[in-house]
Amino acid sequence: MRLTQLPLTASVNKPTKTSLVALGILLGLSGCGENNNVNQQDKQTAVTPAMVDDTAAKSSLAIWPDLKPAIAKDDALEAKIDALVAKMTIEQKVAQMIQPEIRDITVEDMRKYGFGSYLNGGGAYPNNDKHATPADWIALAESLYQASIDDSVDGINIPTMWGTDAVHGHNNVIGATLFPHNIGLGAANNPKLIEQIAAITAKEVMVTGIDWVFAPTVAVVRDDRWGRTYEGYSEDPQIVKAYSYAIVEGLQGSVNGDFLSDQHVISTVKHFLGDGGTENGIDQGDNIASEQDLYDIHAQGYVGGLNAGAQSVMASFNSWHGVKNHGNKYLLTDVLKDKLHFDGFVVGDWNGHGQVANCTNESCAQAVNAGLDIFMVPTVAWKPLYENTIAQVNNGDISQARIDDAVKRILRVKFRAGLFDKPSPANRPLSGKTELIGQASHRDVARQAVRESLVLLKNNQGLLPLAPNAKVLVAGDAADNIGKQSGGWSITWQGTDNQNSDFPGATSIYAGINKLVTQAGGKATLSVAGEFDPQQKPDVAIVVFGEEPYAEGNGDIDNLEYQRGDKRDLALLHKLTAQGIPVVSVFISGRPMWVNAELNSSDAFVAAWLPGSEGQGVADVLFTQADDKVSHDFVGKLSFSWPATPQQTQVNVPLAQHNTEQAQADYQPLIPYGYGLTYQSTASDAVVLDNLSEDNLAATQTLVDLPLFERAVKSPWSMYIANASERQGLSSSVAQNSALTIRTMDRVVQEDARLVSFNGSEQGTVGLISNFPRDLRAYSNSDAALSVSINATQALQKPLWLGMACEGDCRKQIDIATQVNTQVGEWQSLSFSLACFADEPMDFAKIVMPFYLATDAAAEIRFSDVVIQAASTENTIKCN
Template sequence: MTHQPLLPRPGSGRRAAGVLLAAATLLGAALPASAARAEPATGPDAAAAARTPRYLDPRLPTAERVRDLLGRMTLEEKIGQMTQAERGSVDADPTRIAALNLGSLLSGGGSTPTPNTPAAWADMVDGYQRQALTTRLHIPLLYGVDSVHGHGNLAGATVFPHNIGMGATRDPGLVAEEEHITATETRATGPQWVFAPCVCVTRDERWGRAYESFGENPALVSRMTTAVDGFQGTRRSDLARPDRVLATVKHFAGDGDTTYGTSTTGDYRIDRGVTVTSHRRFDAVDLAPYVTAVQAHHVGSIMPSYSSVQWTDVPGSGPVRMSASKELLTDVLKRKIGFDGFLISDWDAITELPGDFATQVRTSVNAGMDMFMQPYDAPQFEQALSAEVQAGRVPMSRIDDAVSRILRAKFDLGLFEHPYTDRTNIDSVGSSAHRAVARRAVAESQVLLKNDHHALPLAPSQRIYVAGVNADDLGNQAGGWTLTWQGQSGNTAFPGTTILQGIRNAAPNVTYSADAAAPTTGYDVGIVVIGETPYAEGLGDVGVGGHTLELSTTDRANIDRVCSAISTCIVLDVAGRPQIVTGQLPAADAFVMSWLPGSEGDGVADVLFGKRPFTGRLPVTWPRSEAQEPINIGDPQYDPLFPYGFGLTTRGRTTSAQLG
């Protein structure tokens, strides 16, 4: 896409720069970032410019600017940079941003301005930024959001397929293009930092975050780390552009490889569980994508997992939470792999560590954590860390290392020169051009698993009967992390095209019956859309929150009714992971895994009607029964319903198998 030049930021023109320059000089304080953008001054302004701190000189190397700024900071100011709060904790009194010297804010899932529009987002973030710039050193704020399949908190943003569907495309270039669009839409509305992409390797589909993974094969996930380039660009200087954001690979490491078992609350739990493994296997399966993300793509931040690791090759080893593992955060990630960005903890993650709060803070900082997501207890965190440093239990060198990493990101993002939102691309949010890329991603993600009797592609002239709630529900086809943390069913929350609408756009003679209760006579083709309703994280774990790999009673009944009554029957599965369809598969002439396609149901119709060929391949193994989990390519006695990499391709009326 064509990139337009930067527009002036609010309050950053030459007149504003001169006013801020004079004010900073009178206060004896460092100059705000916008002042450094002014043209060479004369008269009184020239004398003031001569006293401009070196960290505000954009001509200097970033490392030198970081050193200069770090040398001017108090302990309280440094600890503030290590603290991230949820916007809800400061919204009623934004002056708390300056009072706490906060380095960062975030919007959790569903945390949005009112109204939830691009302009309101930009105004909100700029308002918080103005507060940050009132501090003594005028250090700008870094604002983070979970843009995991588009700018998901924003109503009207382009909603892409979740990562599991993108893994099915086997298209790293498309993944980078998707994330470039997401970066453009995110930064145009204020946030400069995204908690994405997830490069976990999912090894058990009972895990409630399986759809956030590109797949079960670490080689495939590593290929898809091109997502980092889509977000950040390929050069460090790209980060300052209005179409780029700082990326975060997560959740380091092994969160998709945890052991399924009973939690302390007595229910079955795999999210936030324990990865029981050897160092060698951990390196090969769980760590590999992070090595690629760091060494090939230079990702700017990494989020450690809630999960723990227990080494099978260390006698007497017990589980160690990732947020407490100096071995993995510092010795492996920072020193051995060479990660020079900063680590951000997950939501309130350190409170799951052993000990009291002071012990939790001390343990995680000393392990190597740099910034702490403390949504609603930022003051307590800052007080605890300050006391630990003053008591000598956290060395000042560790604080300086953490703050240096955070400041480097802010300089690279150009926030000291351009602290406010560049709205150049704000009109591109949810644009037809962006949605066209999402539609193509949907089409490439579809995996054709069965196609007897040339059932697909369909002809527009055929009389078509469509059944199933998921055929006409945008919320269900978008899944979790869409407007809210858990996502939500329904068609009113965001613009898009349901699968049913896509089918109707392709064919004139379509009847829809959500429960398959309407008469089925007189139709050439029946399409049954089955699948899941939205969920996120542990609420999607099998045995928790009512979710399971088994089909619902309603879905099974719809398949039985439609496929027994109409001569050609096609089943589409809209879900974040494989479901158990062994008993229903014989009834269908064609079976398509549609994953969680997002806002563009037309992309599903494109392959159903042959406008685009089926090319997708399974990024995970499809089990015959839930009892087979965990099942992954390379396992002994590997006997799935469909193997990893399987997918039928179509070219006109010709269907062929592929595996890989």
């Protein structure tokens, strides 16, 4: 979806239905597979000294290895590339570097400009039809390809290429095989299986005429609060390294064999670099690891992927020591291209260049100069970016040599992939072979992957495996929910708004259990709420529950407690155990979570992660054959340590080079990395998971003040202004709209405050916003307060609203005019308990605006130092 630019406006404390509808449009924020950063006008941040790219001065290239290129230099190919580049105009070259999205271009745009590539984001489909058929995908691929090679307009016929996020199968296409997400595959620790999965994914992608896949993700996750944790294979860089090699080879073929044949696609190792190590697990945040750790921990997936011949690398949204990676020449050029000898191309992430200091979505010479070869530029920003980049080459901001290097890299990959020689998308060998989409043999491999990904954490009295002829109650809201078991990046970007009918050919966990049990003469009964006929008391209950689907940004949380404040699944477990029914819990999640109470209430507990479309793989392992023989034992082992408390979010097994006696002493998870029971395990093999503490330690959790605007706007927030019809981000020291003017001012130090002049013609708003919702429950559940330093130059005659807003149709605002008027013309610090903003429908788990001021009065307001205080003071206003 796109972010409609509407402001946060209201003139009454209680939101009207109309205002909430407008607010819902305003807060319809989206992210990287669909719209993972807000239009640049909505997210400019102040440039601080920390954002200056000085990393090269404090870095050491000696840390990085000299990788031998996986593909030897081909002089004949290089001569062919040079000859083609020599014929190209600057306009044609820049067009190769522009990657728009299918919702924002037409076939005629492709014919006119000749884009080097294009993409579909998560939740984007041909004809904007979620249920587009493979024929629809092929038709779009064919039409854009033919337009790209039509030289009647632009005089050049370089074939374009289509990139897609096929991250656990061809997950945007109805009916495709969906494999377990990466976290589950990491638990399987089977690189050969991973290579097979990648090869199948390549085939299903090629059926739809697509050339290029944005996978694998090789993030090494350090903080499980990160909403992309499930995209990581393991906290162990060595598993990630081995898997990266396997997946790249499965997608692209072997460099010594069928490399980029008509059975394979171009792969993308992503996101370079350190996305799994941001502070506090904040998506797109700052990684402050040392350079040695950046290599030892976060770069190992690139060593594996580049050794397998990966042809593209995607730059990451995150920063390293305050410098956005899309603009970091040291990482993109000095390290990746020069030291690691990567000769493919670097593609950006969804408008990631617009987050570079002094850049916008429409203009970013810094990214090109840093080493970005392809701008991923969805939305209509592609046209001004194209025009501005041409102008920047012409005026010398970008050198012709840098442009030529980028284009040569793009052409090199296209030649290696045979795009100049292959038939058009509709005429390739696998194109249109719809029987390959969700083919039975593909689903069999996915089913195997489900079996191998399951990790048995608890099995009291050997409850598992179960006899298939038993009376089985299957409960929980994930039991018959293919969308929930598949997670994010499943048909839609966030994996939400799906029904079982959106997954033809797939099997829910309940359906798999029911089939197996029925065939053996048993009886499986589905009841989400755990109801059953008292005359037919079940022998066992299998309760399938877990996290709701989410993708990047929206999945960020502030601690690992499962269902904090809403223990409905725990209540279901209690209900069943109180009736003397043995309970097997099957936990669906994208990360390890603090589930002590749920573990206590389970006789057996299985971490099933996000298994994808083949839910019957769960039944294969939980039950024996009719003759009591075990068909499939548990083989999965934890590739992530399991937390002992909700606050233990960074519990990672010590790496070999860091494995000191102190590191071992500090490593205190509830369940260690590498753990997993089998049916041969004895009591001595098991971690005791009974009578665990159910104290979430909220009372003892140490919170610190959370600055939102202190001297400058703090990440991940950005400042905006709005009137009745539109909102804009701040990209300079002065900005205005029809309702107000805002400028920086000096209070204590340079530009540490803002002066807002409301003209009274309509309601104006100034506030802070994040491109993704943020979890602030730890503060709302404590005695925290929102504090702001404020100064009104004259008494306010109308309300001045102080408010907060969350994702969806929810916000709360209070009139603070009375408090402000007590010291007109003077600075004062006002503090308001977060309880003032806690009424329904406010959801502190999904805050997108932690602070805004709004009024329709003619007033001059100065403010600074906006902070969420960890604890109220005696001066905090409590509200009734």
